[in-house]
Amino acid sequence: MAQTAGRTRGTGTAQSSPVRERILAAADEHFYAEGIRAVSADKLIAAAGVSKVTFYRHFPSKDDLVLAYLDGRAALERHVLEQFREEAGDACATLLAIARGISDLSCSPGFRGCPFINAAAEYADPTHPARQAIAAHRAWFTSFLTDLLREMAIHDPETVADQLLILRDGAMVTGYLGPDPATLIDTLVEAGRAVIDNAVANTTLPSDTSR
Incomplete structure (x- = not known):
């Protein structure tokens, strides 16, 4: 969801050094702004x-x-989302913070959409390591949303999380292509609430077998 051009946060999988970080910073800026290939x-x-x-x-x-x-x-992105969760205090407020974060990001200078969607478009082979890395991150994000929905006692949180991820993807593309990204927050929140309200309405209570 939240990306900041020119910034990277390594995970410790490789030896960090000032030179390596300088190369990564250059790659982060140019890959995002111009496209990887x-x-x-x-x-x-x-x-x-x-x-x-x-x-x-x-x-x-x-x-x-x-x-x-x-x-x-x-x-x-994981760091930002976990920070949203910590600061918001509950699942519903976290989802609203994510929506606001998407809206704020879409209005920021240099925004050109989701870097993961952009990268996936450049690698057609789903077995390519880049596509696998993208899939792994999206799986993490879906799991993050599922946990929030489970906290809200939403019926079938996995399916609802998939629906919210689709909304997120559409919002990121719309924020880049749309004429007025400032209105994105209201539309995204309204759509997200509709998805969650539908899940709540379709919740079936367990039958009473004690009678």
């Missing part, structure tokens, strides 16, 4: 101010750098 290694080498030898020592292939970029974006 449109950005060459030479452009990132120049942007990071490193030699080719240094660049390839840290990232032997472009795929390695793409995975690190996606890992950083996913880690940042």
Whole structure:
């Protein structure tokens, strides 16, 4: 949901160093702004101010750098969502905070949609490591939403979480393409409430077998 251009947050899977972080920062900025395939290694080498030898020592292939970029974006999003949850105090307030976060992000300078949707569009093969990384993060986000819905005692939280994820995806695309992203918050909250209200209305109480 929440991405911030130019920022990455590593997960400790690789040895961190100032040079590696500088390369990652350049990749984060240019991959998001211009598209992954449109950005060459030479452009990132120049942007990071490193030699080719240094660049390839840290990232032997472009795929390695793409995975690190996606890992950083996913880690940042997880951090933001967990922070929303901690600060909101309850599940309903957390969902509202997520909707506000999407709206705020859509109005921010340099926003061009969801980096995971953008990256998925560039990798047609679902078995590619980049697509697998994207799928893993989306699975985490769906699980995060499911936990919130379960706290709200929503019937079939897994299905409702899938529906909310679809709304989130549409909101991110609309925020980038739409003429007035400032109105996105009201539309997103209204649609999310309709999905949740429908789930509540369809909740069936267990039959009373004591009679």
